[in-house]
Amino acid sequence: MRYQRACNWLQALEGDFDSSHLSFLHLAYDEKLQDTGHERKAGIEYYRNIARMDKQPLLEVVDTDIGVMYGARRAAEESGFYWRVTEFLLPFYTSVPAYCGKNRAKAWVPLDDEHTMVWEPNWSATHDLTEEEQKGWKGRVPPSGFLPDTKDGLGYGRFVANAGNDYFLDRKKQRSFNFSGLENVTTIQDGAMTESMGRSATGRRSILALLTRRSSSSAGACFRSPESFANKTNSLPASNTPSFTGGTAIKCC
Numbered sequence: 001m002r003y004q005r006a007c008n009w010l011q012a013l014e015g016d017f018d019s020s021h022l023s024f025l026h027l028a029y030d031e032k033l034q035d036t037g038h039e040r041k042a043g044i045e046y047y048r049n050i051a052r053m054d055k056q057p058l059l060e061v062v063d064t065d066i067g068v069m070y071g072a073r074r075a076a077e078e079s080g081f082y083w084r085v086t087e088f089l090l091p092f093y094t095s096v097p098a099y100c101g102k103n104r105a106k107a108w109v110p111l112d113d114e115h116t117m118v119w120e121p122n123w124s125a126t127h128d129l130t131e132e133e134q135k136g137w138k139g140r141v142p143p144s145g146f147l148p149d150t151k152d153g154l155g156y157g158r159f160v161a162n163a164g165n166d167y168f169l170d171r172k173k174q175r176s177f178n179f180s181g182l183e184n185v186t187t188i189q190d191g192a193m194t195e196s197m198g199r200s201a202t203g204r205r206s207i208l209a210l211l212t213r214r215s216s217s218s219a220g221a222c223f224r225s226p227e228s229f230a231n232k233t234n235s236l237p238a239s240n241t242p243s244f245t246g247g248t249a250i251k252c253c
């Protein structure tokens, strides 16, 4: 699977490297799915419902030799947590948690300063992928599909839903079905957010929550230590859980 983002590669990557937006951008309003009994037998929806209910994950960040990784902790059961572990590998790879024995990474390859090609390799540690699974299209290609490729250097992997048609934003759907009002596919929802910031946004006008502001600097820089984050904001964000002992916990929205 490959597709294009019409913005700077770092801007696109940083939008993906964030767990808190799962609780808003990618979830539909379906109160029935918040029922505990339903969650326990619902597979993927079980995890999505946790994110729906706990919209303020705590992040524990770890530097690695080849990038940075963090765990986003959400309350799951009465005595348990749901951790989503996200990785950034230099120079431009990310990997967010997957489900159902399948894994997926992304390579954010700059085409120029304002266009990025995203490659998504898929694999499984538990079974051989079918040809269809190897394509990685299921759940990733929106109903509106792709534009025809052209021979132009930027003419590949472009979604039909784009800034020119407002990503087919549907206000009625936004009131009744999902937060974004967009097609219920994360590739479109993520793209609408990162591209609509501008082709190469500085983040100076950002009014988002504390942790999201880290996106305005280089990838991972503000993740590397709470001190570096505090130096930029003059305040150190704290965990809201007194018993939490991880030294790099950051409360985000």
Ligand SMILES: [Fe+2]
Binding pocket: 015, 016, 021, 022, 025, 026, 186, 190
């Ligand atoms: Fe996303």
